[in-house]
Amino acid sequence: MPGPRLPIIRASEIGEYVYCARAWWLRRVAGLEPEERARREYGTTLHHRHARSVALSRLFAIIAALLGTLALALLIGGWMAG
Amino acid sequence: MAITVGLALLLLALVALIGALRLRASAGLPWAPVVYRDTDAQSPERPLIARRIGLVGKPDYLIQKRGRLIPVEVKPGRNATRPYESDLMQLAAYCLLLEETTGVAPPYGLLCYADRTFRLSYTAQVRQETLALIEEMRAALDNECDRSHDDPARCLGCGFFSMCDQALRR
Numbered sequence: 265m266p267g268p269r270l271p272i273i274r275a276s277e278i279g280e281y282v283y284c285a286r287a288w289w290l291r292r293v294a295g296l297e298p299e300e301r302a303r304r305e306y307g308t309t310l311h312h313r314h315a316r317s318v319a320l321s322r323l324f325a326i327i328a329a330l331l332g333t334l335a336l337a338l339l340i341g342g343w344m345a346g
Numbered sequence: 347m348a349i350t351v352g353l354a355l356l357l358l359a360l361v362a363l364i365g366a367l368r369l370r371a372s373a374g375l376p377w378a379p380v381v382y383r384d385t386d387a388q389s390p391e392r393p394l395i396a397r398r399i400g401l402v403g404k405p406d407y408l409i410q411k412r413g414r415l416i417p418v419e420v421k422p423g424r425n426a427t428r429p430y431e432s433d434l435m436q437l438a439a440y441c442l443l444l445e446e447t448t449g450v451a452p453p454y455g456l457l458c459y460a461d462r463t464f465r466l467s468y469t470a471q472v473r474q475e476t477l478a479l480i481e482e483m484r485a486a487l488d489n490e491c492d493r494s495h496d497d498p499a500r501c502l503g504c505g506f507f508s509m510c511d512q513a514l515r516r
Contacts, residue, residue, distance in 0.1 A: 270484065271484055272402050275439035275443060278439045278479055279432040281483050282479070284493055286512050290509070314385055314422050315383060317370075317372060321370040330359075331358050334352075335356035335358075342352055
């Protein structure tokens with residue numbers, strides 16, 4: 265038989281709790297919202313920018329592979345014809 | 347003619363490859379497949395849920411290295427020569443989540459700051475510390491919880507500074 269459900273803790277809350285237990289408690293238990301919304305929004309923007317860099321690096325790698333394959337095919341074809 | 351075009355394409359391929367490597371390095375991530383990404387609003391990932399220990403979370407990335415999944419936490423606005431303990435413990439929680447949800451413990455996790463990446467070895471001790479922290483937090487849900495540091499700068503950087511009755515005012 266399953267035991268009683270544990271209250272869920274989010275991994276990000278663990279960081280908050282280590283930063284300051286009171287701050288974590290004020291949000292989680294007292295239900296307060298932190299200020300500095302602009303700073304949090306800026307953080308979200310930076311995360312999106314990071315995601316774009318990672319996605320772009322993958323795209324560049326795919327382009328490099330395609331161009332490299334095409335280049336080798338042309339070089340081999342050229343040498344065989346010549 | 348074909349050889350000239352071939353050489354030109356080879357050069358372009360090289361430029362693209364260097365661009366790819368530079369972009370990935372600037373992001374602080376190693377060159378490895380990204381199998382999970384929660385940094386993009388367009389494609390939010392499902393959270394990892396470990397019901398047995400009551401833990402849930404979404405790492406920023408999961409990458410695959412030598413067949414093992416590695417969690418990555420990104421703090422792109424942070425510059426520091428040493429990782430913050432709070433960030434390390436958050437990363438440890440993702441390692442624990444990964445172990446609980448896949449049955450395989452990651453050997454380490456990565457913490458990416460703006461200009462450097464730190465590695466947290468996921469040892470038995472780190473696992474125990476994380477579990478103990480979760481238990482401590484769960485116990486604190488039913489009790490008043492006090493400020494856990496004496497650092498005025500930390501208070502000043504906190505979003506609750508103006509409304510916290512225990513804030514350290516200079």
